[in-house]
Amino acid sequence: MNHLPQAWGRPRDDVYGPYDGSYLQNDGPNQHSQSPIVTGTSVLALKFKDGVVIAADNLASYGSLARFTDVKRLRKFAETSVVGFGGDVSDMQYLDRLLNSLDIEEAYGSTGHTLNAQNLHTYLAKVLYKRRSNFNPLWNQLLVAGLDGEGKPFLASADLLGTTFSSPSLATGFGAHLAQPLLRKVAPDEETASKLSLEQAVEAVKASMKVLFYRDARSIDKYSIAVVTKEGIDLKQDEKLENQSWAFAEQIRGYGTQVN
Amino acid sequence: MFRNNYDNDSVTFSPQGRIFQVEYASEAVKQGSVVVGLVSKTHAVLVAVKRNAEELSSYQKKIITIDEHLGLSLAGLASDARVLSNFMKQQSLSSRLIYGRAIPLSRLVDSIGDRAQTNTQHYGKRPYGVGLLVAGVDELGPHLFEFQPSGMTQEMAASAIGARSQMARTYLERNLEKFADCGRQELVVHGLKALKESLAQDKELTVENCSVGVVGIRPDGAKTIEGFKLFDGQDVKQWVDLVAEGAEETAEEGMEVDT
Numbered sequence: 235m236n237h238l239p240q241a242w243g244r245p246r247d248d249v250y251g252p253y254d255g256s257y258l259q260n261d262g263p264n265q266h267s268q269s270p271i272v273t274g275t276s277v278l279a280l281k282f283k284d285g286v287v288i289a290a291d292n293l294a295s296y297g298s299l300a301r302f303t304d305v306k307r308l309r310k311f312a313e314t315s316v317v318g319f320g321g322d323v324s325d326m327q328y329l330d331r332l333l334n335s336l337d338i339e340e341a342y343g344s345t346g347h348t349l350n351a352q353n354l355h356t357y358l359a360k361v362l363y364k365r366r367s368n369f370n371p372l373w374n375q376l377l378v379a380g381l382d383g384e385g386k387p388f389l390a391s392a393d394l395l396g397t398t399f400s401s402p403s404l405a406t407g408f409g410a411h412l413a414q415p416l417l418r419k420v421a422p423d424e425e426t427a428s429k430l431s432l433e434q435a436v437e438a439v440k441a442s443m444k445v446l447f448y449r450d451a452r453s454i455d456k457y458s459i460a461v462v463t464k465e466g467i468d469l470k471q472d473e474k475l476e477n478q479s480w481a482f483a484e485q486i487r488g489y490g491t492q493v494n
Numbered sequence: 495m496f497r498n499n500y501d502n503d504s505v506t507f508s509p510q511g512r513i514f515q516v517e518y519a520s521e522a523v524k525q526g527s528v529v530v531g532l533v534s535k536t537h538a539v540l541v542a543v544k545r546n547a548e549e550l551s552s553y554q555k556k557i558i559t560i561d562e563h564l565g566l567s568l569a570g571l572a573s574d575a576r577v578l579s580n581f582m583k584q585q586s587l588s589s590r591l592i593y594g595r596a597i598p599l600s601r602l603v604d605s606i607g608d609r610a611q612t613n614t615q616h617y618g619k620r621p622y623g624v625g626l627l628v629a630g631v632d633e634l635g636p637h638l639f640e641f642q643p644s645g646m647t648q649e650m651a652a653s654a655i656g657a658r659s660q661m662a663r664t665y666l667e668r669n670l671e672k673f674a675d676c677g678r679q680e681l682v683v684h685g686l687k688a689l690k691e692s693l694a695q696d697k698e699l700t701v702e703n704c705s706v707g708v709v710g711i712r713p714d715g716a717k718t719i720e721g722f723k724l725f726d727g728q729d730v731k732q733w734v735d736l737v738a739e740g741a742e743e744t745a746e747e748g749m750e751v752d753t
Contacts, residue, residue: 346634347598356594383595 270322270373272296274307275452276409277318278442279377280417281387281402281427282435285463286379288316288389289439291447292471293454294323300454306471308458312337315351315380316460316467317358320406321394322373329372332361351380351388351462355398363396371395375406380462387427402427405442408450413442432461444475448482504614504621515621516614519643522623526569528656528692529556530685531627531638532666534676537710537720538629538636540567541685543656543693544703557707557724561586563596564630565707565722569656570643571623578606578622578641598632603639603647611645621645625655631711631719654688661691679733682706686737699737704730 236246244253272294279288294302307326309317311333319326336357340349349357355378365372375393382388390400402424403417420438421427439459447453455475461468500506501514508514529542542556554572558579559565566582568575582602589597606626613619626641627650640653652673654662665688673684685706690699697703706729709722 343600343604347601347632349593349595353593353595357592360592 266368266370267322267325267373270325272301272323273452274305274320274323274326275450276405276407276413276446277307277320277375277377278405278409278413278417278439278446279318279379279389279403280421280430280435280439281389281424282421282430282432283428284387284432285381285461286316286387286389287432287435287439287459287461288318288377288379289443289457289459290318290320291443291454291457293452293456295452298451300452303454303456306458308460308469308471309333310460310467310469311354311380312340312348313466314348314462315354315378316462316469317354318377318379318406320375320377325372325374329358329361329374329376350383351378352382352390354378354380355388355390355392359392359396359398362392362394366395377404377406379460381464385464408452409442409446412449413446416442416445432463436461440475444478447475447478448480503617504619505617513614516644519621519623520625523570523625523643523655524657524659526571526625526656527554527556528654528659528662528689529567529569529627530652530654530659530662530666530688530692531567531629531640531650532652532673532681532685532688533629533636533638533650534673534681536636536713537676537678537681537708538631538638539678539681539685539709540565540627540629540705540707541682541689542567542705543689543697543699544705546703553703557705559707559722559724560602560628560630561590561596562721563632563719564599564602564628564709565724566626566628567705567707569625569659574622574624575626578609578624578626581609582606596632598634599628599630599637599639600649603628603641606641607645607647609645610641610643614645627653627655629707630709630722636710652688654692656692658692658694662688665691678708678710682708682733683736686733690737698739699734701727701731701734704734706730706733 274294277290279286290307292304293300294305307319309330311317358376362372371394373394377391379389389404390398391404392398402421405414417438421430443457447455457473458471459473500508504513504515527543527545531540540557544553544556546553557565557567560582585602585605586597589595610622614621621643623643628639630637638650639647640650641647652666669684706725710720712718712720
């Protein structure tokens with residue numbers, strides 16, 4: 235018997251042939267993310283009178299394959315904020331665990347202090363910027379929705395470079411091209427957004443989700459939608475797009491099987 | 495011959511269940527000149543008596559500003575207070591940098607409490623020889639915390655530490671009910687009166703030996719705060735005059751004016 239410790243627990247060479255330990259070696263350079271792998275598409279959000287509406291569909295794509303059809307991409311934080319994740323799903327899961335531990339740390343001991351959406355956005359932007367500075371980015375674009383320190387609606391974005399910006403309406407990914415103009419029509423500036431009712435805001439976001447499902451090939455008709463207000467968070471994760479009408483598809487010309 | 499064998503380090507209990515090194519550190523706090531802190535519904539105030547080593551020297555620093563929203567006053571080893579206050583400044587700054595948030599006072603005080611406690615539990619380390627009063631405001635309003643070398647921290651309505659602070663504490667206990675509704679100036683005057691109780695027979699409060707730190711929330715629910723401000727020298731004259739000998743009547747008058 236081989237008494238050397240490195241042989242313990244390994245298949246015996248004399249029975250199974252020499253052990254292939256190549257997977258244990260980490261030769262070659264350390265590799266960082268060069269591209270996202272499993273991805274979520276757009277996240278949409280719109281401010282209104284008393285808070286923010288935010289939505290994202292439940293699909294995680296593997297390239298053009300609709301690989302996972304029940305992935306929730308909106309996340310609550312401390313019953314005060316919602317984070318919406320676009321981009322790489324495994325990096326989203328990493329950030330999710332990071333936020334869980336942050337939540338526990340924050341709730342530990344001290345009474346009555348919680349991070350608001352603005353604090354959370356600042357933190358996440360720092361995390362993303364730190365990672366990109368290590369040439370190992372978290373391949374996401376995030377929308378953070380909630381209330382700021384003064385209890386006013388707060389909505390801001392942070393991306394894989396650590397870039398941040400804020401607007402009455404925001405959309406990531408394909409939605410930045412397709413949904414953003416639709417949302418801007420409803421709320422062109424802060425003042426208009428501050429007069430929107432909850433119903434108007436939800437309607438606008440749902441309409442945009444439908445347009446995205448029509449035209450974004452990486453989307454699905456199941457989605458999550460959350461409303462953040464002073465009263466708390468109303469998060470629904472199993473919504474279905476209603477009143478779909480594909481009649482317009484007949485009119486589309488110029489690509490596909492037909493020639494003209 | 496009968497030397498105490500249980501006070502060589504801070505990790506050994508005496509048979510009576512005491513840790514002498516920690517008790518000695520508390521004695522160091524009692525050597526420092528007196529500092530008083532008190533809170534109302536809107537303000538937190540620190541007042542302190544400064545000592546000068548000799549006639550020609552400057553006066554010792556007793557109140558340190560940590561951040562926009564808080565400051566502390568110390569009694570005991572000033573160099574230990576410097577270590578702790580530098581740590582607190584770092585913590586406050588990192589909270590502002592990472593979260594864009596002023597650090598909650600209880601969080602900050604807990605963190606120095608933890609630091610001080612570990613010093614009482616490791617061989618070769620010594621407890622901090624300083625007591626602190628930490629005053630500031632956060633989302634929940636004004637606060638005052640007391641810190642002891644043992645690592646004990648407590649939130650207080652009013653407190654006094656340092657040499658002969660018992661006299662000041664007695665004053666604070668007698669007037670406790672009045673503090674909550676005090677305005678800014680009234681609160682400072684109460685602090686100085688408490689401080690005066692603790693002074694040695696031949697000493698008086700002057701603009702030279704007196705330090706005042708004030709922090710508060712703005713009235714009518716405005717979000718901006720009245721940041722921690724340290725007053726020294728001629729800046730404390732306005733209050734010192736109010737508690738000076740034979741100025742009692744004017745003091746009462748002055749206290750009506752609340753700015």
